[in-house]
Amino acid sequence: MIRRAAAAALWSMGVASVAVPMSAAAQDYSVRVARVLRATPLIDGHNDWPEALREREGEARWTMDLTDLSGKPVRYNTDIARLKKGLVGAQFWSVWVSPDLPGKEQVEQTLEQIDLVKSICARRYPRDFMMVRTAAEVRRAHAQKRIGCLIGVEGGGQIDGDLSVLRTYAELGAGYLTLTHSLTIDWADSATDNPKHNGLTDFGLKVVAELNRLGMLVDISHVSEATMRGALAASKAPVIFSHSSARTVDDHPRNVSDSVLALLRDNGGVVMVNFAPIYVSDAYRRWSADSAAEKTRLNAPPFGGLDIGQPDKAAADYATWLAAHPAPRVTLSQVADHIEHIAKVAGVDHVGLGSDYDGVGEVLPEGMTDVSTYPALLAELMRRGWSDKDIAKLAGGNVLRVMEAAERVRAELAR
Numbered sequence: 001m002i003r004r005a006a007a008a009a010l011w012s013m014g015v016a017s018v019a020v021p022m023s024a025a026a027q028d029y030s031v032r033v034a035r036v037l038r039a040t041p042l043i044d045g046h047n048d049w050p051e052a053l054r055e056r057e058g059e060a061r062w063t064m065d066l067t068d069l070s071g072k073p074v075r076y077n078t079d080i081a082r083l084k085k086g087l088v089g090a091q092f093w094s095v096w097v098s099p100d101l102p103g104k105e106q107v108e109q110t111l112e113q114i115d116l117v118k119s120i121c122a123r124r125y126p127r128d129f130m131m132v133r134t135a136a137e138v139r140r141a142h143a144q145k146r147i148g149c150l151i152g153v154e155g156g157g158q159i160d161g162d163l164s165v166l167r168t169y170a171e172l173g174a175g176y177l178t179l180t181h182s183l184t185i186d187w188a189d190s191a192t193d194n195p196k197h198n199g200l201t202d203f204g205l206k207v208v209a210e211l212n213r214l215g216m217l218v219d220i221s222h223v224s225e226a227t228m229r230g231a232l233a234a235s236k237a238p239v240i241f242s243h244s245s246a247r248t249v250d251d252h253p254r255n256v257s258d259s260v261l262a263l264l265r266d267n268g269g270v271v272m273v274n275f276a277p278i279y280v281s282d283a284y285r286r287w288s289a290d291s292a293a294e295k296t297r298l299n300a301p302p303f304g305g306l307d308i309g310q311p312d313k314a315a316a317d318y319a320t321w322l323a324a325h326p327a328p329r330v331t332l333s334q335v336a337d338h339i340e341h342i343a344k345v346a347g348v349d350h351v352g353l354g355s356d357y358d359g360v361g362e363v364l365p366e367g368m369t370d371v372s373t374y375p376a377l378l379a380e381l382m383r384r385g386w387s388d389k390d391i392a393k394l395a396g397g398n399v400l401r402v403m404e405a406a407e408r409v410r411a412e413l414a415r
Contacts, residue, residue: 032382032388034375036378037087037378039392040395040397040400041395041396042086042353042396043089044090044091044092044355045242045352045353045354045355046094046221046242046272047358048096048356049357050120051096052078052358053066061116066080076370077357078357078358083371083372084147086375089141089142089395089396092152092354093152095117095151095153095154099180099181099185103160103161107160110169111172114151114169114173120149132148132150134407135403135404138400138403139400151173152174154222155180156178161187163206163207163210166211167214174216176216176219176240176242177216178219179204179219179220179227180227184196187203187207188201188227190222191223191225192254199224199227205234208231212235212236212410213410214410215406215409217239217406218231218239219240219241220232221242221243225253228256232260232263237405238268238270238401238405240269240271240402243274243355244274245342246258250278250285252279261345261350262345264350268401271351272353272354273339273342275335275356275360275364275365277330277364279356280338280365287328288327290325295318298317299311299314330364330366332368332373332376334365335377336381348394350398351393357370357371374395
């Protein structure tokens with residue numbers, strides 16, 4: 001108001017050539033972020049909160065208060081209060097189970113995890129959450145100022161080699177299937193295990209086709225590059241990486257190479273950038289490998305290790321090593337670097353957010369420690385010159401487009 005009045009006074013005195021400073025609001029990135037997220041829901045592709053609750057709280061997870069978990073002895077990245085502070089519009093909740101379990105146990109625990117998501121979102125906190133499945137339903141929840149709850153099944157082993165199980169998950173509201181988790185399975189190779197199939201087997205191709213028919217998204221985080229390429233070639237709908245980053249920036253096999261990014265651009269899909277330090281910082285990735293090697297050197301069961309059978313000495317020696325080899329810093333700015341690289345190579349229409357919150361342990365990038373921090377990341381990109389239109393695409397617009405495309409493919413295949 002003061003600047004506007006001063007400008008009017010100058011104009012009336014004929015001093016039109018004097019430049020008036022841009023308003024504070026125009027430079028206030030938080031105001032811009034809030035405006036963008038009022039119009040476009042921020043959608044995160046991957047959060048492991050349901051499994052974190054199961055692992056840490058046991059049976060209490062069905063009844064405990066989830067409004068504010070900031071005072072818990074073990075730190076959570078997620079609770080209802082911080083989701084609201086982070087202006088989250090919709091969340092794909094991961095229903096992960098260990099890939100080491102027998103197939104039938106994986107199915108049982110997946111169903112239990114789906115039930116937990118529905119318990120939290122539909123039965124316990126319906127004023128805060130709304131179960132959604134389609135892009136239109138995400139927008140409807142956003143208009144009602146509720147957080148849309150989507151479900152992602154994080155591992156192809158969780159269908160136990162049976163398309164009927166996959167169809168059941170779809171009926172229960174699952175929105176995507178991650179083709180593998182950390183282990184290679186009978187029909188698809190994982191990025192973090194020895195390959196057996198050079199990508200997808202014939203059954204793996206049937207899984208992709210069935211996902212297209214069901215309108216579920218094909219998620220190729222966690223898979224080998226050959227599996228990525230096979231899924232991109234086979235899918236009639238755009239695919240997603242629900243929580244992966246750029247391999248050129250951090251050379252982890254879980255991340256996405258530039259050549260695959262080019263294929264993704266042609267497919268129409270989206271990479272939802274992961275915040276886990278090991279996928280963000282190549283220096284941290286290398287330090288993490290060195291740290292694991294040192295622990296093994298000191299205390300490798302059953303016969304190896306310099307301090308084998310002496311846990312106190314092993315802990316002390318590792319503390320000495322750690323003091324001499326501190327972990328590299330990982331920051332919000334480095335997460336933004338991944339987003340910018342993917343936007344540069346594949347295009348701004350093909351990047352999103354997939355935090356992996358509550359699935360990566362205690363360490364997270366500085367400035368990105370929980371679900372309240374998305375606005376800070378978007379503000380950083382605005383400082384780098386991103387327009388409000390492109391921020392809206394990153395935040396949720398790109399994922400909504402992919403969901404709508406998968407819905408169209410489903411309708412076409414039904415005909």
